[in-house]
Amino acid sequence: MTNKKTSGQGAVTRRRMLALSAAGAGAGLAAPAVAQSTQPTIEWKMVTSWPKDLPGPGITAQRIADQIALMSSGRLRIRLFAAGELVPPLEVFDAVSSGTAQMGHSASFFWQGKIPASVFFTAVPFGLLPLEHITWVEQGGGQALWDELYAPFGVRPLMAGNTGVQMGGWFKKELTGLDDLKGLKIRMPGLGGEVMRRLGATPVSLPPGELFGALQSGLIDATEFLGPWSDTAMGFHKVAKFYYAPGFHEPNGTGEALFNTVAFEGLPDDLKAIVRDVCRAENARSLAESEWMNAGQLAALQQDHGVQIRIFPKDVLDALRSTSEDVVASVAQLDPLSARVVESFQQARARLAPWSRLSTRLYLDARDQ
Structure with a gap:
C-alpha cells in the first residue's frame, strides 16, 4: 500500500466511525460467556500473523480477544482470524490500515x-531486554514515537x-x-537479517507458518523464530539439531496490537x-508464561530430542556486535522521524544499561556460580 493518510487522520463522520466499529456484525465470535449488557454490541475482526493457537503469540492474540469480551461484558466482541484465514500473515498491517x-x-x-x-x-540487535523495552515504551517516550510513526497509515x-x-536460531550444520x-540461507527478519547479509549470509523472508517446510526442504539452512516453547511447537528440532544462543538479533519479543484509528x-x-x-x-502474563x-x-529439547545447545563462536559474536552498531545507526539516516526513534532508543539503552548491569547481571553471576 502507499504511504497515504487515511480518514483516521482528519475529521471523520459519526457514520464512518460506527461502520468501522461495528463491521463484522453477526459473525461467530471467539469470546467467553459474558454478562449481557443493554448497550449495543460492537463486533470487530482481528487478523494475526500467527498460526492458530501457536504457543506464545497465537495464544496471546486469542486471550486478548477473550479478555476484552469478558471485561466489557460482551459490549466489544472480537472474532480472531489466524494467519491466512482472512489476509496473508504479512499483510496484517495493511488490513488494519484499510x-x-x-x-x-x-x-x-x-x-x-x-x-x-x-x-x-519489537527488537533490534543488541538492544533492550524485555523489561528495559517496556520501560522505554511506557516511561521513556517510546509510545509517543510509535504512535507518530504509524499515524500516517491510520493505525x-x-x-x-x-x-x-x-534464541539465536536453528542450524542444520x-x-x-x-x-x-x-552463503548461509537463513530466515531472520528485522535488522538482524541485514546484519547477517552484511556478513555474507543470505537472509530469506518467510512468514512463521512456512518456516518448518522451508527448513525441511532445504530452501533455508537455518531459521530463528522465538524461544524453546514456540520453537518446539513449530517442530524445528525434527530437522535441525544445533540450537544457537544468544539471540543477538531479538533480545526482546514484544508483540503489537494494531487498531484502525477510526474504529x-x-x-x-x-x-x-x-x-x-x-x-x-497480557504483556506481563505472556512474558511470565514464556519464561516458564x-x-x-529447553530441558525437553535436550533430553528427549537430542538437540545440542551451542554458543555462537567468539569471532561470530564480535562481528555480529560491530556490524549491528552500523546497521542500527543506518536507520537514523533514513528520515527525521526514524532518527528520533533511534536516538530515543539509544538514550534509553544508555540510561538503563548501568542499572541492569548492577542490578541484574551481577546478581545472576553471584547467584548461579
Whole structure:
C-alpha cells in the first residue's frame, strides 16, 4: 500500500466511525460467556500473523480477544482470524490500515520495508531486554514515537504480549567460525537479517507458518523464530539439531496490537480503557508464561530430542556486535522521524544499561556460580 493518510487522520463522520466499529456484525465470535449488557454490541475482526493457537503469540492474540469480551461484558466482541484465514500473515498491517479488520496482532519488524523504524518496537540487535523495552515504551517516550510513526497509515499500536528473550536460531550444520556464515540461507527478519547479509549470509523472508517446510526442504539452512516453547511447537528440532544462543538479533519479543484509528476512536472511553488495560496485562502474563514454558521446553529439547545447545563462536559474536552498531545507526539516516526513534532508543539503552548491569547481571553471576 502507499504511504497515504487515511480518514483516521482528519475529521471523520459519526457514520464512518460506527461502520468501522461495528463491521463484522453477526459473525461467530471467539469470546467467553459474558454478562449481557443493554448497550449495543460492537463486533470487530482481528487478523494475526500467527498460526492458530501457536504457543506464545497465537495464544496471546486469542486471550486478548477473550479478555476484552469478558471485561466489557460482551459490549466489544472480537472474532480472531489466524494467519491466512482472512489476509496473508504479512499483510496484517495493511488490513488494519484499510479497515478490512479493525484490529491486528503481529510484530512490528514485519513492516520494516514500509516503515524502517518500526523494528525498534519489537527488537533490534543488541538492544533492550524485555523489561528495559517496556520501560522505554511506557516511561521513556517510546509510545509517543510509535504512535507518530504509524499515524500516517491510520493505525494505532500498543504493546500486547511478549515472548521474552529469543534464541539465536536453528542450524542444520554447526558453526565453527565467521566463514560459515558465507552463503548461509537463513530466515531472520528485522535488522538482524541485514546484519547477517552484511556478513555474507543470505537472509530469506518467510512468514512463521512456512518456516518448518522451508527448513525441511532445504530452501533455508537455518531459521530463528522465538524461544524453546514456540520453537518446539513449530517442530524445528525434527530437522535441525544445533540450537544457537544468544539471540543477538531479538533480545526482546514484544508483540503489537494494531487498531484502525477510526474504529478505535469510535469506541466509548470505557471500552478504550479496557482495550488498553487488557493489552498491558497480557504483556506481563505472556512474558511470565514464556519464561516458564521456555525453561521447561529447553530441558525437553535436550533430553528427549537430542538437540545440542551451542554458543555462537567468539569471532561470530564480535562481528555480529560491530556490524549491528552500523546497521542500527543506518536507520537514523533514513528520515527525521526514524532518527528520533533511534536516538530515543539509544538514550534509553544508555540510561538503563548501568542499572541492569548492577542490578541484574551481577546478581545472576553471584547467584548461579
